Amino acid sequence: MAKVLMKGNEAIAAAAMKAGCKYFFGYPITPQNELPEFMSRELPKIGGVFVQAESEVAAINMIYGAAGTGARVMTSSSSPGMALKQEGISYCAGAELPCVIVNISRGGPGLGGIQPSQADYFMTTRGGGNGDYRHPVYAPATLQEAVDLTMEAFDVADYYRTPVIVMGDGMIGQMMEPVEFKETSNRELPAKDWATTGTEGKRQPNIINSLALDPAELEKHCHKLDARYKEIEEKEVRHEMYKMEGAEIVLVAYGTTSRIVKNAIDALQKEGIKAGLIRPITLWPFPEKAFDAIPETAKVILTVEMSTGQMIDDVKIANKGRLPIEFYGRTGGMIPTPEAIMEQVKEILGGVK
Known part of the structure; x- marks a missing residue:
């Protein structure tokens, strides 16, 4: 397959579409703006949907809803916007919803600046939202790796029913390098029998929820998630x-x-x-x-x-x-x-x- 010279943000977006993502919800913030711009132009061509939400908070909650149908969905942002998404990411983790979230990070804290930074490490690797949860975080060093890891992120998200973050800094988003889009998946993915796709009178309704008022049930759920995180620690480490x-x-x-x-x-x-x-x-x-x-x-x-x-x-x-x-x-x-x-x-x- 021939290589194509692309800007990082656009290469990540194209990789997501290659991986089967048809639904994107986001909000503009530098230095990731070319990613949603690309999605807004290209997704409708394949029958997909791009929504510019009214805020980052709205975008991540749209992700929650769309992921609940079993679709492959993605959002992207940069550091201050990622901070606003943390509650929704925790909700997705608690409800076991697969999704891919891209952070093209910038300097901070606060609004900071638009230049590259890696100061989101704590927020991204520790789980910036509430509760006992983790999620895989990929850190590409090249645009080819950004393409490959973005495609892998969708498989990992589906396999473990978890949010996955791809974190690059502003240089990854803005630089241009040759990339190719390879078929990389050999992972056998489970059926999405949990998705809210309509019962057609053939089954009981599926319920997507992260609320558990019975502490014994919530503890059981947290231990279930923790066992999954331990499996990720055992099987998904890359260096x-x-x-x-x-x-x-x-x-x-x-x-x-x-x-x-x-x-x-x-x-x-x-x-x-x-x-x-x-x-x-x-x-x-x-x-x-x-x-x-x-x-x-x-x-x-x-x-x-x-x-x-x-x-x-x-x-x-x-x-x-x-x-x-x-x-x-x-x-x-x-x-x-x-x-x-x-x-x-x-x-x-x-x-x-």
Whole structure:
């Protein structure tokens, strides 16, 4: 299949349609606006429906309703808009409704700015809404990966009956790269016999609900969800290891930041400094077991993020106290450079015995 040069937002939208998404509900916010714009133009051509909701709150509740019919549905937003969606995402998790939510994140807090950021890590991986729930989070580093992971997200959502988030920063949304749309699904998906599609007099009505006033029943439901999350942790972890053999320092980065880190690692290697990378592809579940494969040559871990340091908490948990952990980050829309990362690595290694 030939590759097509596309902007990230449009590539993600096209991937969603390729995966069978026919219903999109959203609200404009930079830097993800090309995604709903693409959907508004292209979905009607295939008999789909685009709705620009009156707010992000309305959009996620429309997702709740449409997902209840068993359809493949998606919404997208950026950081402040994602914050507004959190209650609805919790409702979708509680009602076991599959859906895909795209966050093309920007600097904050508050309205912040429109430049790239990774400061939504806490909100996205911890579940920004109420209650005991989790959801898978994919963090693509390239547009091809954004396409592939978006298509996979729909299968994962259907398989586990859960919301799935694809999180890219503003660079993922705005950059252009060649992509191809491949048939990637080999997953056998369960029948959607829970969907509200009309009984036709053949069965009892299905009820989509997240309200349970009996505490014993609610506890049972929460344990059911928790068992599902444990299965996701066991089966759906994704990560990449880059030049880890003999590494004396291990960098941890995700998304577009990991591409900058790779450039720094390649340049360091030319200077005789061995550095490796652990790149989480799933931010939840976090690839904790990857840290068990850190070579004995490693002296220290350096976490690099476009934030003031949020993923570092998961790195500490995965590290289990074995190695010292350092942090380097830029935030507010500022992007780290390979040169700055190299300087940080040299400074750290100079102080580690």
